[in-house]
């Protein structure tokens with residue numbers, strides 16, 4: 001199948017590994033990936049911060065960039081939720097594409113590590129991803145999936161919330177980190193690098209806490225990470 | 227109550243360890259209880275849809291249903307007043323109490339009377355309002371303000387309450403802080419008050435247009451006392467409390483207790499219509515309060531906030547409310563519903579209201595539990611888009627969008643960010659690639675977490691190198 005990748009502006013600039021992993025994974029499964037170069041941002045950050053007009057321009061730009069593509073995948077739950085609410089694009093979050101469209105739950109990955117999964121609010125409540133990501137992770141060879149306590153609790157990121165309400169955001173983050181640490185996992189995985197930038201930035205200050213990783217990188221992995 | 231931006235107030239409240247512990251424990255208990263009893267109801271989701279539709283029907287036909295309610299209530303012996311705003315409503319109620327030559331009134335917990343500041347208005351006229359809901363009484367005795375819609379004293383624990391009663395409640399002698407002992411003492415104190423009261427003031431959970439009836443849902447029985455003993459009863463009712471038909475009430479009486487207290491059924495539900503000679507209050511005044519509601523009903527997105535039945539489920543699941551507490555919202559309505567209702571009712575520019583739509587991560591937990599399916603995140607975003615914004619932020623946002631709208635500009639920006647941050651990458655290497663301390667304005671980020679740096683190669687450069695140059 002020919003699948004167009006919406007990598008998202010954040011991954012493009014800060015976390016290209018998530019996009020690279022998505023490409024590697026889909027190509028390994030025998031699909032062709034397209035990357036329409038006119039894409040940049042879906043407009044989510046502008047819309048949620050209160051800037052409707054620039055958000056609309058970016059939504060239209062994304063629609064134009066992906067015109068003619070029947071299946072679009074993105075390794076970001078919140079961006080897919082935004083596209084679904086504001087455009088007519090056939091956009092799928094990675095686990096939706098794999099499980100619902102391609103019908104695979106075992107992607108042939110190997111990742112011999114202890115992993116805990118944070119479902120993220122958009123994945124949980126806007127897209128209702130349910131157990132799709134966990135199903136995919138459980139099928140990964142060598143992976144030990146450990147339940148995260150209070151998984152449904154928001155990590156406190158919320159886009160500009162993290163800056164505008166830094167103290168409350170920090171308090172929410174502290175609780176998420178304590179829960180992540182209690183699992184004894186080596187990695188904390190999620191479907192959104194925006195949440196992971198925030199959680200990971202906090203985890204970096206706790207030497208024994210799990211390391212942040214986008215779950216696409218786990219699904220693309222074929223062996224242990226150092 | 228000192229009014230300050232939400233973030234500042236929240237930070238101050240966060241520093242209060244006792245408050246955080248009290249709130250965290252209380253909200254977690256109610257939230258788990260609610261989840262359990264809601265899961266028991268097989269038709270919960272269709273019931274939420276029906277309730278939302280009934281409330282939307284009310285908002286679509288507000289004027290007509292108000293007229294129908296008034297006609298039915300008057301026919302049953304009530305006197306109906308219309309109040310445009312808070313001052314108008316306070317003047318009506320104060321005048322009615324003075325007309326009865328009463329020096330005090332007993333009150334049933336009511337958000338509408340808090341919204342208009344009725345207690346302050348009565349006190350200014352020399353009339354003593356006495357709150358008879360236990361938690362409201364605690365807050366009143368402490369000269370404090372409520373911090374939760376349903377559990378106004380949620381920020382107190384029982385030893386703090388015992389100490390308060392000992393200081394402020396006449397005749398209180400108990401040394402135990404057992405809830406039953408504290409409630410018993412309050413009951414004795416209130417019983418004397420009920421028997422002497424000439425006038426009671428209440429709100430209403432629902433007003434039935436078809437029959438002119440008012441419905442009050444409460445847990446302590448204090449409402450029953452207020453509704454039956456005094457000769458005169460004054461109800462202050464927000465116009466959005468209407469339900470078209472008596473038959474609509476059933477769904478709401480199932481939704482409300484499970485959502486608010488996590489109970490299957492409400493302990494005391496009073497439904498009363500007009501005046502019955504020789505039985506109960508002989509004078510019933512109903513003050514229909516607008517106070518901005520008709521205006522809010524004109525906003526196609528924001529109006530859904532008027533469906534609210536004040537169950538407070540959204541407060542109990544809100545991670546921001548749980549940490550900041552109700553006082554940080556600086557408004558009568560706290561939590562997620564307060565963040566969408568207060569700016570709409572009292573103006574988006576009004577001081578602290580400006581910051582309320584941002585007091586949320588848009589995590590959506592509130593929308594999931596709301597029994598009338600108010601899409602609170604959607605309204606928060608709507609208010610952010612229509613409200614005032616900082617000049618510097620506006621400039622940054624439009625520059626960013628201008629850069630992002632052109633692929634050459636975007637690629638150049640990615641490269642510039644990468645080379646500009648190259649020196650930082652050397653420093654960051656010490657912490658595994660993240661930045662521990664950044665200058666303003668990013669210092670707000672690094673105060674709580676490391677910052678990521680632009681990647682050494684952007685995704686699009688990787689794609690070009692690996693997929694386009696072969």
Ligand code: SF4
Pocket residue numbers: 485533534535536537538539540541563592595596597598599600
């Ligand atoms: S907004 Fe919904 S959940 Fe919140 S108090 Fe109102 S009815 Fe309850």
